[in-house]
Amino acid sequence: MGTYREQGIVLRSYKLGETDRILHLLTQGRGKVRAVAKGVRRPGSRFGGRLESYSHVDLQLYEGRNLDVVNQADLLAPHAAVRSDFARSACAATMAEVTDVVAQEGERDNALFLLLQSGLAALDAEPREPEVFVDAFLLRLASTVGFHAWTDACAVCRRPGPHLFLSVKAGGTLCGACAPPGTRAVDPGTVRALALLAAPGEWVALPAMADADADARATAASYVRAFVEHHLDRRLRSYDHVPRA
Numbered sequence: 001m002g003t004y005r006e007q008g009i010v011l012r013s014y015k016l017g018e019t020d021r022i023l024h025l026l027t028q029g030r031g032k033v034r035a036v037a038k039g040v041r042r043p044g045s046r047f048g049g050r051l052e053s054y055s056h057v058d059l060q061l062y063e064g065r066n067l068d069v070v071n072q073a074d075l076l077a078p079h080a081a082v083r084s085d086f087a088r089s090a091c092a093a094t095m096a097e098v099t100d101v102v103a104q105e106g107e108r109d110n111a112l113f114l115l116l117q118s119g120l121a122a123l124d125a126e127p128r129e130p131e132v133f134v135d136a137f138l139l140r141l142a143s144t145v146g147f148h149a150w151t152d153a154c155a156v157c158r159r160p161g162p163h164l165f166l167s168v169k170a171g172g173t174l175c176g177a178c179a180p181p182g183t184r185a186v187d188p189g190t191v192r193a194l195a196l197l198a199a200p201g202e203w204v205a206l207p208a209m210a211d212a213d214a215d216a217r218a219t220a221a222s223y224v225r226a227f228v229e230h231h232l233d234r235r236l237r238s239y240d241h242v243p244r245a
């Protein structure tokens with residue numbers, strides 16, 4: 001037991017006793033960490049507003065028996081704009097909820113950390129169409145935990161696409177030969193929207209895509225939700241609060 005330093009992102013927090021908070025953090029080096037921030041709800045707390053949800057912080061922690069204890073916290077990125085309006089905070093809540101579900105304690109997952117960091121930064125920087133960032137985040141998160149959505153090839157036979165049949169269970173687009181009889185084709189715009197949502201590191205082009213083709217965008221959004229809920233075997237409760245244009 002001892003102290004250690006970590007970068008972390010606050011996923012959620014809840015009250016403990018009179019003045020403390022328990023935090024769920026996604027850290028860069030240790031996966032999910034549950035820690036207590038003592039006195040954080042007292043006026044004049046030395047942590048100030050540095051441990052708000054979705055903040056990216058540099059932390060010094062002390063290893064406790066059950067929960068680690070936050071000794072020091074310095075803001076790297078407050079992501080204050082994310083908390084400033086209802087739509088964006090609902091979007092960030094969904095990102096954090098799903099991350100909290102898939103992150104493992106004591107297991108470093110740098111891809112997940114970078115995905116959450118970049119997703120929150122994208123939400124923070126761009127107020128338009130925030131829900132498009134959630135859909136991109138969810139599809140990419142599913143891929144990092146082993147459920148990749150194929151958009152440029154057939155999910156079954158890997159024949160290069162684009163293909164216009166979509167399957168949640170099979171994991172993406174299907175060619176005509178692999179699609180079960182009766183599968184309805186979607187329009188090419190939907191497949192293009194999904195490909196952009198799934199493209200690692202692509203955030204800047206997403207709002208324009210959402211603006212350009214609302215129907216394709218809506219079909220892609222329904223698909224993303226069904227895909228993620230099926231493969232993570234979990235209903236996304238906070239996703240219900242994400243506003244839809």
Ligand SMILES: [Zn+2]
Pocket residue numbers: 154155156157158159174175176177178179
């Ligand atoms: Zn095929």
